[in-house]
Amino acid sequence: MRVHAVMSGKYDVVIVGARVAGSSLAILLGQMGKKVLLLDKAKFPSDTLSTHFMSHTGFLKKLGVLEQLEESGLRKVTRMRTYIGSSFIEGPRTSYTIIPKRDQLDSVLIEKALEFPTVTFKPKTSARALLWNGNKVTGIRVEENGGEEEIHAGLVVGADGKNSNIAHWAGAKMYKQTEPLRPVIYGYFEGVEPLREPTTEIFLHEGRIGFVFPMEPGRDCLGMEIHPDEFRTMMHQPELSFKQTFDQLYGMAERMKESRLLGKIIGTPGMPNFFREAYDHGWALLGDAGHSKDPSTGLGINDAFLQSFLFADALKQIDNGTPWSEAMSEYARKRDEQLLPGFQMTLDYIQSLKKWTENEVALFQSIAANPMVWNKLVPKLSGHIKKDTEDFPLFYQSLKMEAEHFGYKKES
Structure with a gap:
């Protein structure tokens, strides 16, 4: 990883956290000619807890890194398949996506910023404390190689994750807060028998x-959101427990016969759901520091990019x-306006999983058996289904979410 020598003098912006939110903002501010210090407590390249999923590649293209990531050999994911039990529905996406590991994605973004x-x-x-002049943040105290240094800046941006120190030190208040709902475990596997075309697969089981x-x-x-009471037991023997549970999903026992885990199973007991105050005098929050939610809908990376672009526009x-x-x-208003629908959709989606009725499962199975019905139904879902007026509210709510977020389109 290339590292520039530290520049003397005051910075326009110090960004704490160099993952997707922080590094993408550094690119945008670099384009504007801003004097930026991007820092992170981690070394790079390195992995981090992530859903990995991006619903499209538009932000990567705007940031100028899409071609480099594609040339690394990532498959273009062009289809989406959803299973309930032994039934599934599949369709092409409205646009392709790629799914890089986070050590790769974050490093490419940092290199672009540099x-x-x-x-x-x-x-x-490591950030150790904010510097204040009255009620305004004027910089940050950091620790590097055992020594501390005070760095002055016109603005300090906290892109340091859901447990943000910047948010804590600045006293940023949370709102719309919901405690973690579901544990998540995942791992990287080689040798899983693929489908005919690269396809994102979602199993509801x-x-x-x-x-x-x-x-x-x-x-x-391969990942899985599990029941809260399963997490502790599964993490005692994570590789064995993960495979035994994943083998229960339709077709996966056969497809994983020759597979091998690369590294280890990664797990978290859950992600908090909240918004935080976005800014005040001399500081602002970005990415998970300002907004976090359950990873089931895979919105985190896209949300981080969105916030970076909105924030850069505000500075312009x-x-x-x-x-x-x-x-x-206006930045805070736009952030909440654009992220709130996905936030509420995610909470509704997770909380509905145990509530499907037998009639809803039967309806899904009947539609899955008739692709012509599916092709006519999905284009009509987005923006038109009201969950409180349908005979099958959770069924339609789930399909509407997939049509809007995961990018289904009508077969030609």
Whole structure:
């Protein structure tokens, strides 16, 4: 990983956290000529807990990294398949996606940011405290190689995750808070028998959600959201428990016969669901630091990119003469306006999993057996289904979510 030498003087922006949210913002600010310090306590390249999923590649293209990621050998995922028990529905996506490992994605974004001479990157550097002048943040104190340093900046951005120190030190309040709902476990496997075309697979089985995300040829990310009371037991013998549980999903026991786990099973007892205050004098929050939710709908990476673009636009408005408070208030409003539907959809989706009726399962199976019905139904779902007025509310709610987020389109 290339690291620029530290530049002297005051920075326009210090970004704490160099994963997707922080590194993408550094790219956008580098394009604007801002003097930026990007720092992270981790070394790079390194992996991090993630859903890995992106619903489309549009943000990657705008950031100028799509071609490099595609040339690394990632498969273009063009289809989506959803299983309930032994029935499934499959269709093409409205646009393809790619699914890189996070050590790869984050490193590519950091390297892109460092193409701009005004961007500096310091890995293995920990934030220790905010610097204040009255009620305004004026910089940050960091620790690197056992020594501490005070760094002054016009703005400190916390892109340091759901347990953000920047948010804690700044006193950013949470709202719309819901405690973690579901544990998540996943791992990288080689040798899983693939489908004919690269396909994102979602399994709804006995209240669990299984995922198969194709990465490079021969390697897949397999994940599962499980019941809360299963997590502790499964993590005692994670590899064995994961395979035994995944083998229960339709067709996976046969497809995993020759598979091998790469590395170890990764797990978390759950992700908190919240929004945080987005900014105040001299500081702002980005990515999971400002907004977090259950990973079942795979929105985290896209949400982080979205926030970076919205935030960079707000700084452009400030450069063009818009007052700080006005531009940042509009950033916060747009952030919540665009992220709230996905937040509520995710909570509804997770909380509905145990509530499907026998009639809803039967309806799914009948539609799955008749692709012509599916092709006519899905294009009509987006924006038109009201869960409180349907005879099969949870069934239609789930299909509507998939039509809107995962990108189904009508077969030609």
